[in-house]
Amino acid sequence: MAAVELFNDSDFGKPLVQTNSDTPNVGDNVNDRVTSIIINEGTWRFFTDSQYRGVSADFGPGRYPNIGLGTIPNDSITSFRRIG
16 A cells, blocks of 8 residues: 555545655646545655645645645645655
């Protein structure tokens, strides 16, 4: 099972990425498309810009059906890394 799962739609629709790795740039197919997240292990920091820059938000283990309701805007994730 991947530590992080990213989805295009709210409520975990349309899977985009499953990974265990820090990601300095999610690439064109994922950039600014993430709406929901599942964190299966660890604490991860997500950023609006590449290379871990811009507005950030931390997510620990859990299911986040709509990240736009939190501190980071919906459809804005460009990079992320494990912090714990």
